[in-house]
Amino acid sequence: MRRKVIVVTDGDSIARKTIEIAAKNVGARTISASAGNPTPLTGEQIVKLILQAEHDPVVVMFDDRGHPKKGKGEKALEVVAKHPQIEVIGALAVASNTEVSGIKCDFAITKEGEIISGAVDKNGTPLVNTKNISGDTVDVLEELEIPVIVGIGDIGKMKGKDAYYLGAKITTRALQFILSYGGR
Numbered sequence: 001m002r003r004k005v006i007v008v009t010d011g012d013s014i015a016r017k018t019i020e021i022a023a024k025n026v027g028a029r030t031i032s033a034s035a036g037n038p039t040p041l042t043g044e045q046i047v048k049l050i051l052q053a054e055h056d057p058v059v060v061m062f063d064d065r066g067h068p069k070k071g072k073g074e075k076a077l078e079v080v081a082k083h084p085q086i087e088v089i090g091a092l093a094v095a096s097n098t099e100v101s102g103i104k105c106d107f108a109i110t111k112e113g114e115i116i117s118g119a120v121d122k123n124g125t126p127l128v129n130t131k132n133i134s135g136d137t138v139d140v141l142e143e144l145e146i147p148v149i150v151g152i153g154d155i156g157k158m159k160g161k162d163a164y165y166l167g168a169k170i171t172t173r174a175l176q177f178i179l180s181y182g183g184r
Contacts, residue, residue, distance in 0.1 A: 043079020
């Protein structure tokens with residue numbers, strides 16, 4: 001049986017704390033060792049940790065540390081997503097100020113927790129007339145077969161609306177949405 005994984009394109013220390021809380025809120029496991037800015041592990045190392053996780057779904061973080069081209073996080077994400085024992089059930093595409101063309105997300109979640117059909121910026125504010133989300137680790141998502149890509153502002157931040165010490169409400173809602181979309 002393939003392991004169900006949700007990928008997140010952020011991995012700084014605040015994102016890690018937020019993801020850990022949000023994953024716990026939805027009954028998921030987190031590969032905390034995947035956090036880092038940039039991603040400190042190879043794709044192969046992350047696969048090994050996913051396969052050892054106690055249960056599904058497993059949430060994994062990837063980060064390119066602002067690298068506009070395919071950086072360490074995207075390369076690791078590619079390996080994980082293409083592994084035959086792993087099924088990526090969704091992705092949280094995190095907005096950043098990196099100058100890239102971005103990718104089309106299926107949905108986005110605002111800093112108020114509203115699911116929209118457009119995109120959001122780093123603060124979780126809806127963008128007008130676009131479904132594209134820009135971020136340093138998102139470009140590879142278009143090359144992979146991921147059933148739902150949800151755009152989200154800067155995890156753990158969004159003007160305090162997603163603070164980990166307040167329960168990571170926005171990230172929790174985004175993970176719940178992916179799971180309800182067909183991930184369980």
